[in-house]
Amino acid sequence: MLTIKEERVLEVKELRTYYYTDEGVVKAVDGLSYHVKKGECVGLVGESACGKSVSAMSVLRLIPYPPGVIEGGEIVFKGEDLLQVSEERMREIRGNRIAMVFQEPTTSLNPVLTVGRQISESLELHRGMDKESARSESIKLLQLVGIPDPERRIKDHPHQFSGGMQQRIMIAMALSCDPELLIADEPTTSLDVTVQAQLLEIIANLRAERGTAVIIITHNLGVVARYVDRVNVMYAGNLVETGPTEIIYAESKHPYTLGLLASVPRLDSPRKVAPRVIQGLPPNMAHLPTGCCFSPRCDYAMPECKEERPVLEKVGQDHYRACFYEAGKLRR
């Protein structure tokens, strides 16, 4: 057992992050547990506002307070509970051993500093490099993420780059300290498919070369199918299903996952087949239903679903789901 535990880079246990708003307590993340093994790529999938970004921000303790509070749980990174360590210790880890690529490069880069300055900052801070070697390392990183003519471009400011180029710079910054865990929050959502393919290929190659563990947060089920080893499907602040990618796509056992998969138009499916639709809207996170949060939208909801909230239970090899409905009777 111990050996398996040691492999885990990150283990999130019963994480609860709440926001205290005028409308009431928003339980953005409510009892979430998952883990990431060394060199593994884990996908966090779900619709907007299901808590996937908040759970990632919680790992880095970047939840703005007020209104957000991490109410409880454990975030064990390499045997250390990040919720217990001091802010100084956290600064040593953030950007150094756990790096993050944010969703919108345009708003995440500092507009008044050159990109060279922004990349070398973390090199000087975390790896103790002097100005000159940080500069040459930054050039190498820009080259690595495929920015042409890096010696010249390093003196440019963010607005002189296109969206795809800016996201490459974000990735270069994230990789600068050779992190053990890379969290990519919707890294390609605002980008064109061709650029998206380029960037995900960069992340995949780096993962293969350096053995970095990756968490990709996305709502794009295609991206997940291509790059991810393990899928965690989130709904209203908690996992509803988790399992190896192939299993989830081929034999998902949760109505929400099935609905999500069916609502994605596919390039290879027969045309004119309208995507199947999940009725209704995601719930208001301040007023969650008492039972299963998905029950108001679920085709299979039974009376007990409205009263009791299902918990994750094993349904196969490394495959868990939270649902009361008999798995064999779900339509695909």
Add this chain to the structure above:
Amino acid sequence: MQNNHLIDVEKLVMYFPVTAGVFRKKVADVKAVDDISFHIKKGETLGLVGESGCGKTTTGHCILQLHEVTSGKVFFEGTDLVQIKGKSLRKMRRHMQLIFQDPFASLDPRMTAEDIIGEPLLVQHLDKGKKYREQVYEVMRMVELEPYMAERYPHEFSGGQRQRIGIARALAVRPAFIVCDEAVSALDVSIQAQIITLLMKLREELHLTYLFIAHDLSVVRNISDRVAVMYLGKIVEITTSDALYSNPLHPYTISLLSAVPIPDPVVDRTRKRIILVGDVPSPINPPSGCHFHPRCYQAIDICKEQIPELRNLGGEHWAACHRV
């Protein structure tokens, strides 16, 4: 021009001037749309795809005469919209509407849903008084919004519902032609599916013709009868939806299709992928010859020199490439 064509675009050119200095002297042109021709039949949906900055939105705006086009003709049922101005153009606008991309930015936050949906009726002097309200409620029901929501403001609606308001506004004047400009791009997949289903249903019920602009090829495929692919202001391939996806001919279309991940790990991981290098070049100074040649994996010498013409390759399949 044939009778069953609703829209005919002939040699459409749209250049935006780039100015510099105190006297705003023109120094260059952004060649947003550069000599394109196509038609849309009655009741048909034409998909228009391409990367950002390829001119697909500008094309939509030019058809609706939201820009003063540089040259070319746009026929709507035989009337050249470029030639008419003022009152008669405003009258024509009734028949052509636009659905916007961002349901958060495109609705006035200080107007109620009813005012937003009904505004085009007032502008066009169509329905007044009791009939006005009836028509607003009618289109609200069409887009599956309840009439009791009419008094609400945009912030009280979710993203999907806001997009429904945008659709209702477009439908209010009972148009024949609607340009859907990235109408579902900003929405979650489950909501996206709901809106696409709604657009397909409305098309059947109201006999609408759509120009469906999007960058997501899998979305376009589902709703379109024919698809046009744009690159740097030019149409590089146009054909039926089935042919484009089963037998793409232009190298750009092929690489664009291969970049779209398929939500099935078994299928996707065995698929051949072409990763395009670099970004889309600037439309101010596009590459010589075929605009795509610096990124093309099939480029030969002639591609650098000669601009390929859109050629018919059998049936409704047209492509602009020296290599096919």
